[in-house]
Amino acid sequence: MFDLFFKKLEDRISLTDAEKELIKSHLIPKKLRRRQYLLQEGEVCKYAAFVTKGALRAYTVDEKDNEHIVQFALEGWMISDLYSFITGEPATYTIDALEDSELILMSQASRQELMQQIPSFLQFSYFQIQNAYIALQRRITDLISLSTEEKYTKLIKTYPHIVERVPQHMIASYLGLTPETLSRTRKQMAKNK
Structure with missing residues (x-):
């Protein structure tokens, strides 16, 4: 169970x-x-x-009971409510399994201790936080600047396994679209091929 985790780490x-x-x-x-x-x-x-098997999602629910998915995590990916994990404040996200899943968990106290005891683990943690920030910045930019078709095309190219394993209504939520808009976009894209 730990093999994939240590492979990614190393x-x-x-x-x-x-x-x-x-x-x-x-x-x-x-x-x-x-x-x-x-x-x-x-x-x-x-x-x-850290996901070793399966798929998870992180999302929030608005006052109209609409889900807004902010992250998916498949094998080899990390997932958490980073703000809550680092600050100890209440989480703004819910995280659940989309498939039967196997995870490796690490507490903040363990992370802190390992960063003190293993200098290269501090480097790895810095790299993880840096990549999370970069991904967040790219995601925000894409959400506000790309067309519906461009958002979907980029998702397909960047994360083809997500599209294969996640229901379309969840992909629509992740892209900030209604399921109907995503369906129309997919039909138009198929028609244009």
Whole structure:
């Protein structure tokens, strides 16, 4: 279960066997059934989750009961309510499993301890936060500047596995569209091919 986690980690940093064992001692394996929550809005996000199997989503629900998906996570990806995880404030997102999933969890206290004990883990954590910020900035720019067709095309090219595994109404939510708008866009794109 830890193989994929350590492969991703070692793609970025070098670790000794002792460092791997120390990191492993801080990891918590967790299984979620489809539709089971990892985090609910209002709770404090105590863990960052690395997906080893399955698919999850992070979303918020507005006052009209509409879901707004902000992130998907498939195998090899991390997911959390980063603001809540870092600050200890209540989460604004709910995270649940779209498929039966297997995760590796790490608490903020464990993350802090590992960053102090393993200098390269500090480097890895910095890299993770930096990439999360870059992805967020790109996502915001895309949402406000791309056309509906451009948003969908970019999603297909960048994350083809999401489109294969996630229902279209959730993809529409992620893109800031109604399911009907996404359906019309897909039909128009198919017609134009």
